[in-house]
Amino acid sequence: MVRTIALLIGAGFVFVLGIALFGTVSTAISDPAPETAEHEFHLHPKDAHLPSAGLVGKxxxxxxxxxLKVYQEVCAACHSLKFVSFRDxxxxxxxxxxxxxxxxxxPIEQPSVNPDTGEAATRKNIPSDRVPSPYPNEVAARAANNNALPPDLSLMTKARHDGANYVASLLTGYQNQPAELLRKFPDAKTPTGLHYNPYFANLNIAMPPPLTSDGQVTYDDGTQPTKQQMANDVAAFLTWTAEPNLESRHGAGLATVIFLAIFVFLTIGAYRNVWRGVKH
Known part of the structure; x- marks a missing residue:
């Protein structure tokens, strides 16, 4: 009796789910969601071809x-790196x-207190300090950026899909709105104070273009600092800040795959050796 009741309850539950699924599918077919500018003009990040990409990247x-130099001279004016210490x-x-x-x-010093007066002061950074934020608090950060809060970049490449490629593409993706977008979606004009970027989720981003021209940063190793090169370099740096142990993880993964391959080979050999005298 209990089993029969349980089966009836289960069947009723499945029946209700089936009706709900049928209704959802029917609605999606008969009344599809309208096309949006974000859906049609949002672009997938381009491959930056970073050395750290792939299963064995380094x-x-x-x-x-x-x-690091691009971050220090361009990004650090607005974005923090609160999970990274200088000694790292x-x-x-x-x-x-x-x-x-x-x-x-x-350029940004650590907040401190004057021991003689007790008033707020600053001091030079030391290796054990975290990289300081350019703003004392969130209110100050929003006030300086038209009420937009610049995100911390420590884990940015882990927080975004295809993170390293996303960062590199976003930094070089600023452009004028396509005429086709404005023709198809007249209400999608970029609001005043925002900037069109097809690699950003809703196409309009509050951050002005940080990389404005080639040669904005001078590299010590003589590398030509084009906008694309600077974008790729800072994307590689932020990949490291988000996962500094990436090389160790890749090495451990490769060693595990090799071990499993050898183990499988030995297992097959042992199986054939044990059962070779047995007729099937």
Missing amino acids: FDRQQLQRG FEQLGYSEGQVKALAQAW
Whole structure:
């Protein structure tokens, strides 16, 4: 009796789900969602061909240093990097002394308190400090950016789909709205204070173009600082900030695959050796 009741309840539940699914599909067919500018003109990020991409990708230390310089001279004026300490930059190939000098020369200092007066003050950065935010709080950040809050970039390439390619494409994707977009969607004109970028989710982004011209940053290694090169370099750097252990993870994954391949080969050999005298 209990089993019969349970079966009836289950059948009723499935029946109700079937009706709901049928209604949803019927509505989608008879009354499809209207086309939107975001759906039609949003672009998938272009492949930046970073060395860290792929199953066995590795970081290019020189590229990471170039990316740090782009962040320092272009991005740090608005975006924080709160999960990264200055001493972490030793992983990019800098010596302890270079990291100390970099921290002290950083344009934004650490908040502090004057021990004599008790008033707010600032001090030079030291290697153990986190990279400081350009704003004291969220209110100040919004006030300086037309009420838009610049996101922290520490984990940006993990927070966005196809993150490294997204960053590189977004930085080089600013353009005028296509005439076709305005013809098909007259109400989709970019609002005042925003900027059209087809790689951004809703096509209009509050951040002005950060990379405005070639040569905006001077590289120490002589690399030509084109806009695309700077975008790729800072995307590589932000890939490292989001996952500094990427190379170790790739190495462990490759070792695991090799181990499993050898294990499978040995298992097949053992199986054939044990059962070779048995007739099927």
